[in-house]
Amino acid sequence: MSALSPVLDRVESQRDRYVTELLEFLRIPSVSADSRRKTEVERCARFVADKLQAAGLETRVFPTAGHPIVYGERLEAPGRPTVLVYGHYDVQPPDPLPLWKSDPFDPRIEGENVFARGAADDKGQVYTHVKAVEAYHHAGVPLPVNVKFLIEGEEEISSVHLDGFLRAERGRLACDHVVISDTDQFAPGIPAITYGLRGICYMEVHVIGPAKDLHSGSFGGTVANPANVLAALLASMKDPQGRVLLPGFYDDVRPVADWERAMWATLPFDESEYLALTGSPCLVGEAGRTTLERRWARPTLDVNGIFGGYEGEGSKTVIPSWAGAKVSMRLVPDQDPAKTATLFEKTLAERCPSGVRLRVIHHSGGKPVIVAADSPGIRASRRAIAKGFGREPVLIRTGGSIPVVGSFKEILGTDSLLLGWGRPDDNCHSPNEKFNLGDYQKAIRTSVLLLQELAEA
Numbered sequence: 001m002s003a004l005s006p007v008l009d010r011v012e013s014q015r016d017r018y019v020t021e022l023l024e025f026l027r028i029p030s031v032s033a034d035s036r037r038k039t040e041v042e043r044c045a046r047f048v049a050d051k052l053q054a055a056g057l058e059t060r061v062f063p064t065a066g067h068p069i070v071y072g073e074r075l076e077a078p079g080r081p082t083v084l085v086y087g088h089y090d091v092q093p094p095d096p097l098p099l100w101k102s103d104p105f106d107p108r109i110e111g112e113n114v115f116a117r118g119a120a121d122d123k124g125q126v127y128t129h130v131k132a133v134e135a136y137h138h139a140g141v142p143l144p145v146n147v148k149f150l151i152e153g154e155e156e157i158s159s160v161h162l163d164g165f166l167r168a169e170r171g172r173l174a175c176d177h178v179v180i181s182d183t184d185q186f187a188p189g190i191p192a193i194t195y196g197l198r199g200i201c202y203m204e205v206h207v208i209g210p211a212k213d214l215h216s217g218s219f220g221g222t223v224a225n226p227a228n229v230l231a232a233l234l235a236s237m238k239d240p241q242g243r244v245l246l247p248g249f250y251d252d253v254r255p256v257a258d259w260e261r262a263m264w265a266t267l268p269f270d271e272s273e274y275l276a277l278t279g280s281p282c283l284v285g286e287a288g289r290t291t292l293e294r295r296w297a298r299p300t301l302d303v304n305g306i307f308g309g310y311e312g313e314g315s316k317t318v319i320p321s322w323a324g325a326k327v328s329m330r331l332v333p334d335q336d337p338a339k340t341a342t343l344f345e346k347t348l349a350e351r352c353p354s355g356v357r358l359r360v361i362h363h364s365g366g367k368p369v370i371v372a373a374d375s376p377g378i379r380a381s382r383r384a385i386a387k388g389f390g391r392e393p394v395l396i397r398t399g400g401s402i403p404v405v406g407s408f409k410e411i412l413g414t415d416s417l418l419l420g421w422g423r424p425d426d427n428c429h430s431p432n433e434k435f436n437l438g439d440y441q442k443a444i445r446t447s448v449l450l451l452q453e454l455a456e457a
Contacts, residue, residue, distance in 0.1 A: 004141070006141055066161050081457065082147075083176070083177045085148070128444045135444070184423060246343055300330045419446075419450075
């Protein structure tokens with residue numbers, strides 16, 4: 001720790017500047033899904049590149065057919081491990097805007113929290129690692145490991161060009177550890193390392209009927225109504241207890257290990273607090289499964305949106321010519337997204353009645369991931385977090401998906417260390433997203449310590 005004292009002193013002395021820079025980062029409306037924001041996304045990539053360069057890294061911005069990928073490296077520790085930090089600078093659309101208490105791209109500090117789109121997902125979290133490397137640089141202390149950064153601008157639109165970049169730049173990106181901070185702590189004051197992620201299979205369904213909208217009085221009862229058919233098809237996907245009714249859907253599901261179930265039972269999980277976080281009247285799910293097991297280790301099928309027919313003010317009596325829905329399935333080890341997509345499409349085709357045509361679109365997929373909970377990288381991360389946050393982290397899975405984790409394993413052959421600085425109530429993907437500034441400072445300190453611990457792993 002004595003060798004790191006100048007670095008840690010630097011982190012403490014620059015606290016206010018770190019916040020000021022984060023606010024500047026958050027003001028850039030880098031919404032990757034919105035083509036009208038393309039120039040802002042590019043501006044955000046340049047911002048990231050400039051900050052990496054200021055941290056002492058050789059930096060390059062790689063164009064893609066979509067949004068740029070920012071890369072930086074500092075390879076001055078021969079014989080030491082190489083650590084690749086991954087994150088993303090793009091953000092979710094801020095809609096619905098009326099539900100925000102302030103402008104989503106005009107950061108507001110209230111108490112210990114900063115409110116803005118991207119605060120926790122992922123600008124605030126990835127920026128902690130940038131500032132940690134910068135602290136080494138300005139303190140004049142050599143980095144204990146070789147460091148690479150890969151910060152992309154398409155994570156929120158399924159990282160559509162990232163796998164191709166990983167394959168093309170496999171040699172450049174070679175590393176011993178991947179570090180990702182895009183997850184949560186278990187609860188406020190209880191830091192966590194995530195060792196398991198659910199995968200995802202995202203589909204879109206169109207039910208197509210008459211050539212145009214028809215008068216529901218003149219034609220009702222004589223032609224199939226696509227909206228009615230779609231509703232029936234979606235309803236047939238699950239039973240009232242939440243069990244998915246696609247034949248074979250559960251065939252490849254890996255059971256929860258006894259040691260995991262025992263460990264989860266020791267976590268300070270309060271169902272009433274979790275329910276309050278959702279705003280729902282009650283919790284539901286598969287019978288015989290705990291809430292944590294349903295969140296982390298069981299697959300799901302959810303309708304994310306339904307559209308078609310008349311949706312305006314007042315009434316319009318039509319049989320819509322078509323109706324559509326978007327459906328996501330969260331997958332667990334050892335389910336495969338491609339196999340699941342085929343199963344979903346086959347089942348819908350078999351259940352679709354005559355009188356309509358069916359169109360199924362496969363948008364994206366990502367494999368579920370489990371990493372060894374006792375690897376040298378995990379052990380090093382536990383030591384760093386215990387020192388940086390003042391508390392030993394817990395090991396958890398999460399219900400979300402980070403498809404790039406599977407890509408890093410498949411293409412680079414490297415496991416990822418998922419170190420979450422966010423909190424479960426940070427409203428990621430929702431209005432009034434926030435990030436705790438106390439955790440932000442602790443995370444920068446922890447990232448400094450992590451590089452030293454990984455050097456000795």
